[in-house]
Amino acid sequence: MSAAKRQRSCACCGKAFTDNERTEVEPLIDGMIRYVAVHPGHSTHPPPRRRPAEPPPGTAEAA
Numbered sequence: 001m002s003a004a005k006r007q008r009s010c011a012c013c014g015k016a017f018t019d020n021e022r023t024e025v026e027p028l029i030d031g032m033i034r035y036v037a038v039h040p041g042h043s044t045h046p047p048p049r050r051r052p053a054e055p056p057p058g059t060a061e062a063a
């Protein structure tokens with residue numbers, strides 16, 4: 001039984017999968033390694049922290 005069939009809903013947003021909906025499986029390490037199904041593009045992992053925007057070189061002190 002696939003993770004998607006077992007869960008029936010996205011581990012990220014909680015919306016139910018529809019029949020034959022494409023899903024992705026990602027590992028979730030929660031004391032043990034488990035696999036959870038999510039919508040494509042969804043992830044239970046926190047997004048990578050974005051670096052603060054830096055001005056292009058040469059423009060910072062120009063004015």
Ligand SMILES: [Zn+2]
Binds near residue numbers: 011013038042
């Ligand atoms: Zn989702």
